[in-house]
Amino acid sequence: SKMAAIEALVPARFLVLTAHLIINIVLFWSLEFILAACAARDDELSLTQDSKSLRTRLLIGLSISLFCTVTEIFGLLCGFSLLYELPAVFSIAMHFIASICLSLIAVQFLTCDDFWYIFGLCRFFSLCSVLPFLLEVIVIVKTLRQFCI
Numbered sequence: 001s002k003m004a005a006i007e008a009l010v011p012a013r014f015l016v017l018t019a020h021l022i023i024n025i026v027l028f029w030s031l032e033f034i035l036a037a038c039a040a041r042d043d044e045l046s047l048t049q050d051s052k053s054l055r056t057r058l059l060i061g062l063s064i065s066l067f068c069t070v071t072e073i074f075g076l077l078c079g080f081s082l083l084y085e086l087p088a089v090f091s092i093a094m095h096f097i098a099s100i101c102l103s104l105i106a107v108q109f110l111t112c113d114d115f116w117y118i119f120g121l122c123r124f125f126s127l128c129s130v131l132p133f134l135l136e137v138i139v140i141v142k143t144l145r146q147f148c149i
Contacts, residue, residue: 006085009085010076013091013092013095014073016091016092016095016096017076019095019099020065020069020095020129021069021073023099023103024065024069026106027058027062027102028066031055031062034106035055064130065102065129068129068130069095069133071137072091072133080136080140080143081139081140081143087135087139091132091135091136094131095128095132097128098128101128
């Protein structure tokens with residue numbers, strides 16, 4: 001039944017969103033370490049403009065991902081999107097993929113080229129944060145319009 005599906009989706013979505021949030025926070029905390037490890041393995045990258053540009057791009061990507069994830073958690077905890085199955089399944093899939101990809105970045109010691117190959121995939125996976133966020137905003141607006149009308 002529909003309620004059984006919703007009862008299974010809510011905890012799964014909460015867990016995946018929480019995992020994505022924690023991985024984002026870990027990456028923020030270890031950003032300097034990631035940049036240092038990347039520079040140590042990549043002869044071309046020194047502590048120059050390249051590393052500043054890399055740091056800025058990482059901060060922007062992680063900030064967008066963090067904002068989108070926190071907004072989705074807010075929408076879930078406030079109950080705006082509890083009863084919508086399709087956005088829940090979509091959110092679970094996208095945040096699961098993004099969590100796996102970001103955890104690879106956090107765990108592996110990568111050269112900058114490897115890092116950007118994964119992060120290039122994460123441009124798709126950053127959409128894994130942005131697309132569910134946009135869907136969550138649509139659900140919140142739709143829910144609020146139902147209560148205001």
